[in-house]
Amino acid sequence: MLINLSIKNYALIDNLNVNFTEGFTTITGETGAGKSILLGGLSLVLGKRADMSSLKDKEAKCVIEAVFDLKNYNLKSFFNKNDLEYETHTIVRREIHPSGKSRAFVNDSPLTLDILTQLGKRLVDIHSQHQTLQLTEHDFQLKLIDAFADNAGILDAYTIKLGKYKATLQEFEELIEFQKNANKEHDYNAFLLNELDSIYLEEGLQEKLEDQYEQLNNIETVLENLSKGNQILKDDQIGIISLFQELKSILVKLSGIGNKFTPLRERFDSVFIELKDLAEEMQIMQESIEPDPGKLEEINSKLQAIYDLQRKHDVSDITQLIDIRKTLANKVSATQNLEEAIEDKRSLIEGLKKELDKEADLLSVRRKNAIPEIKQKLEASLSSLGLPNATFKIDTIPAEEYKSNGTDKLIFLFSANKGSDYNTLKKVASGGELSRIMLVIKSILARYEHLPTLMFDEIDSGVSGEISNRMGDIMHKMSRNMQVFSITHLPQIASKGDHHFKVFKTDKEDSTQTQMKELLEDERVFELAEMLGGKSLSDSALAHARELLN
Structure with a gap:
């Protein structure tokens, strides 16, 4: 329920602050007084796009703030989903700056215009001439039938299944398209993969082969230097080991003379052991290494194959080749398993389609069962509004595709007079007739669907006298269960309000201002x-x- 509206620096409004209560509120004023301005300001705070021309003072920001009582709106889940702070008395604020920047807040939490628009639709339903045109649309007409048939739960189940069906169908189509392209690339990818598989690729392989190649390619130099090394170590006359033997005798004699020489001998022993190990290792190497031209050629071939693959795939190391191999293997595997995946997806689609058909058929049955009573209520209500001969032809026929609200095409035809041909509302209903039909539909929806605050903007267009009196009665009756506003030019409707506000203009110095006040008796x-x-x-x-x- 809207309990307060504050508008600053908007159109002809300097500063307006109005409190509202429950029940039926009528708003009147002379043509041009600013009733549309009031509605425009409320629309902004509900998510309408801002227009810089609406600023009264182009150097100051426009601020519109509305306070709502949400205790009967079941909006906690919406607030949680959009990370907004929920309060029973929620403040929605819209700011439009002279720079053109627009900002929106709910309980001081910023939010996007898209989320504000979604919230606005749940807070206030503004009926205007544009919305009367909605009456001619099948989706809106079907909404009436679904509300009457209490189809909300089934529609939710259908919507969830439709979402799954569409998502799975898209995945299926993407697989088919992928298969077309994959089949073209499969042979080439398999060829590249076989090339990479011809060499056992592993981390460090290239470095290992390059090291082995250097040794075998320089085998004569290696053997020559190992031989020289062994000669230096083991020569009987000048070899290092022979000299170390003499040094050992000297240190043994010194250690026998005094303990202070013992550490020298111990250090020598350690070095001498290491030296003999070195000599032994070099001797083993010299004896074990021998030229192997065949092995050298084999290693050279492997390295050349690796270098060729690196050039072909434009990479610099074997790790990147391994990554490319994994990618190719996945592509080849995916193509090979694609047919099975497509069949699995096709089977899933068939199952979802059966579930979807079941929900859609249930919707169709319930709609057909509800139509006779809806038709009777519409015609009876319109009869009391001066259309005693108004009749409808309403039916559903199967559609060829899944729509957002089922698989029904709605036939919704109208005739205002006896003997007149039935046709769509768009073609045969006048503006006054559309206004009355819309009011009747809203009143029916209000009984079966929890509507937000309703604001009728001149729904009495094209009617007068006793008919407007009855329209006022309908709106007043609706206000027993919800907050209803009516902006009207007709005294018969204005008199029905539990509260009556007047919009008027005043001249102050060199400017005109729109103001609003609640009227006393x-x-x-x-x-x-x-x-x-x-x-x-x-x-x-x-x-x-x-x-x-x-």
Whole structure:
């Protein structure tokens, strides 16, 4: 429920702050007084796109703030989903800056315009001439039937299954398309993979082969140097080991003379052991290494194959070749397993289609069962609104595709007079007839669907007299279960309001301002009298106004 609206620096409004309560509220005012401005300001705070031309003072920001009582709106899940702070009394604020920047807040938490628009639809349903045109659309007409048939739960189940079906169908189509391209590439990828598989690729292989190649390619130099090394170590006359033997004798004699020489001998022993190990290792190497031209050629061939693959795939090391091999293996495997994956997806689609058909068939049955009573209620309500001969032809026929609300095409035809041909509302219903039909539909929806605050913007267009009186009765009856506003030019409707506001303009210095006030009992009499007979306020107009209020 809307409990407060504050508008600053918008169009002809400097500063407006109005409180509202539950029930039926009527809003009147002369043409051009600013009723549309008030509605425009409310639309902005509900998510309508901002227009810089709406700023009264182009150097100051426009701020529109609305306070809502949400205790009956079941909006906690919406707030949680969009990471908004929920409060029973929620404040929605819209700011439009002179720079053109627009910002929106809910309980001081910023939010996008898209989320604000979604929230706005759940807070206030503004009926305008544009929305009357919605009445001619099949989806809106079907919404009436679904509300009456209590199809909300089934529609939710259908929507979930439709989402799964569409997602799976898209995956299936992508697999088919992938298969077309994959088949073209499969042979080439398999060829590349075989090339890489011809060499056992592993981390460090290239370095290992390059090291082996260097040794075998320089085998004569290796053997020559090992031989020289062994000669230096083991020569009987000048070899290092022979000299170390002499040094050992000297250190043994010294250690026998005094303990302070013992550490020298111990250090020598350690070095001498290492030296003999070195000599032994070099001797083994010299004896074990021999030229192997065949092995050298084999290693050279492997290295050349690796270098060729690196050049072919434009990489610099074996790790990148390993990554490329994995990618190719996945592609080849995916192509080989694609047919099985496609069949699995096709089977899944068939299963989802059966579930979807079951929900859609249930919707169709319930809609057909609800149509006779809806038709009766529409015609009875319109009869009381001055259309005694208005009749409808309503039916559903199967559609060829899954739609967002089922598989039904709706036939919704109207005739306002006896003997007239039935046709779509768009073709045969006048503006006044559309307004009355829309009001009746809203009143039916209000009984079966939890609607937000309803604001009718001149829904009385094209009607007058007793018919407008009855339309006012319908809106007042609706307000027993929800908050209803009506912006109206008709005194018969204005008099039905539990609360009556007047929008008017005042001149202040060099500017015109739009203001709004709630009328007291006597003020309502004068306002209704003016609406009935003009500014002259005749006794008969005043008497008629009092009669309307009573």
